[in-house]
Amino acid sequence: MGLALLVVIWLITLASTYFFVAKSWLPVGASAAAGFMDGQFHLTLIIMGVVFLAAQLSLGYFAWRYREQPSSPPVAYSHGNVKLEVIWTALTTILFVGLNLMGSSVWAAQRFEPAGPGAVQVEVTGMQFAWYFRYPGPDGKFGGTSIKLMDPSAGGEAAVGLDTSDPASKDDVVTGTMYLPVDREVDVSLRSVDVIHSFFVPNLRFKQDAVPGLNIHLHFKPTAVGEYEIACAELCGLGHYKMHGMVHVVSQEDFDKWLAAREAEKQ
């Protein structure tokens, strides 16, 4: 029975480890923070992997090695070892807290500081079950919105409740697909009109809940041209699984062209 345990625990351990390392599961990173985040992830993976292997392999080994046999020596009668406990505790504390502190700089950079000047402004609005993106237009100012003007079934400007009587809203562009220029910081302001949604773009290593009643500002910088999928990551109702969207990261030139075309459509 000890041998059976050893074999099963070791096989489970090695198979699990194999699949962690055999494939790079993380989606291809396409934002400035992705490099650091993936590095931190892999560091954590290595440390936890070593602990995982050490603990599981010794568990299996002990089960087999110390199985009761007629020839087994008497057990080591001991109530523990304080010195070992202290060493173990100190090491774990240093390791866990250290890992944590290392990871906090990017978190702080993204969330403690506002976006720099010159960032592209986009307002992201979530509703059951669609995302809308609003650009302030040439004036750089978002026009007012009002819940009284919202008509989610109409889509576009009406869905986000744009107040067309506000001069600042005249050049606002509302779309169902997000366009971003590459290598420029994006200042996202995130809101929801009904329930909680979560704006998740795996390739950009970006996620943030959109909470009704809050307007959450965050920033990130896409670094590779491409099309990236948005998946809602907070349970928002029966259509949660299809609350899907696209981010197109394009060159600055293409972005300007795209925005100008939207402005022209609007006139």
Place this chain on the structure above:
Amino acid sequence: MATSATAHAHAGPQGFIRKYIFSLDHKVIGIQYFFLALTAVFVGMFLSLLMRIHLIAPLASLPLVGEIKPETYLSLLTMHGTIMVFFVLTTAPQGGFGNYFLPIQIGAPDMAFPVLNMLSFWTTFVGFVVIIAAFFVQGGAPLHGWTGYPPLSAVQSAGPGEGLGADLWITSIAIFCLASLMGALNFLTTTLDMRAKGMTMMRMPLTVWSWFITAILGLLAFGVLLSAGILLLMDRNLGTSFYVPQIIVNGQIMLHKGGSPLLWQHLFWFFGHPEVYIAILPGMGVTSQILSTFSRKPIFGYKAMVYAMLAIGFFGFMVWGHHMFMSGMSPYSAFAFSLLTMCIGVPSAIKTFNWLGTMYKARIRFQTPMLYAIGFVSLFVSGGLSGPFLAQPVLDIQLHDTYFVVGHFHLIMGVAAIFGMFAATYYWFPKMFGRMMNESWGRIHFFITLIGTYAIFMPMHYLGMAGGTRRYSQYTEVAYLQKLMPIHQFMTYAAIITIAAQFIFVINLFWSMFKGPKASDNPWEATTLEWITATPPPHDNFGGVTPVVHNGPYEYGVPGAARDFVMQTDPPVASSGH
């Protein structure tokens, strides 16, 4: 203490109803809790089977239930989570085994408040009936997940099941909170006030410590959830706005104004995180007990184990914010919560270290309880080590609300806790029912369940790393998710096999109850007080004798002793009490 025990004594009951239905005997109540949880776990497991099948065959029409629509899937996951967390993970380890064995292990004739004990079981039972009723009302069960985040859970028009079904869901949880508060008071009073002579706190078995600390957590956590639930009911039915700001749902502007959805999350997780430990601490207790017994060695670091559990309980109340890194909560507080969360990993690591230390240079016997205790350690390690990923806000950005989280909590608070219950069942069954369970079937059940469990929950980590979002009824609408379908298929097949294997356990349980070989009073040659009394124990637990304790709970392999174990009531050994 002996006098307080006498004061609590009551005559043995007469008649079927007082003896088996409305019994005041903590042992009968423990068995009632056990069977309630057994019923609940099969309901919860059946729901997960339907979910797993739907995930790989979204359009299939299933026997009994028909086609599963996206909203049906969400109801299934809501009810699966709620039933499992409350009526299984909280009910069986504490209400079931705790009720039966805490009084016996401390040498008491019963719980401190037998009537309250009966009341808390029947209140729990009513809670279970109410939540099951949610399936059968108009609109069906709610779809807001077991975490019930408003506004989704607070607005009737936000989705199917958010009408009467959601009200029943909250009501059931509120009833459960009341029952748990009653239970917690009883456990605390009993442990503090009814220990036998010589049963000092530091001679209590680690199982007793785990139930005691769990009761403290329950007392502090369930009151908060109860209040939060009542506020949610008011938002839903009385037009208040605790959790709901001005919103527009289905084109309809709601009358709410100024509420905060985050308030619910804070209150819910202030309960929800300690709840994780409510589920797992008794499993840690029973694993320690069994590892020591079957290793024929004292537990490694008894005091460290006690302090580690106390530390887990203490820190457990200061880490709730790690569920909310992505919620819009202040990023500064995320930093603090993250640091405290890392700290809670330390006592957990100490426990693992001590379990391995207990097995080191031991003489291990491999009856089924021991297999499950070893399985518990393995799952606890695997589930625990994904914690430090999720505790880092910067990694949580990618992993939050993906299957990585689902894999993490299922391993550590789901199946590890379930393995604790299996270990407890195989270990204490002889004492509870007077017969032994079948060993061969126990072993087969163990190996299929262990391998199956890993086959279901390990791939969830890979899925989550790849960005696989949770609570999606179908992976067909998003291109990158579609590519991950083979992982879902593998997990579903593993789940079907693992679920089928659970019938081995049930058959073994009921067959052994009537046909198993008779058990002796101390079949495992264990040391704690439940093994000095008759099998099954008499109504007052010790047949009119009050045990006097001289030794610590895990005196195995004492040099110079006549046997390789020294009972707690045996004459004192030199090192007793450490």
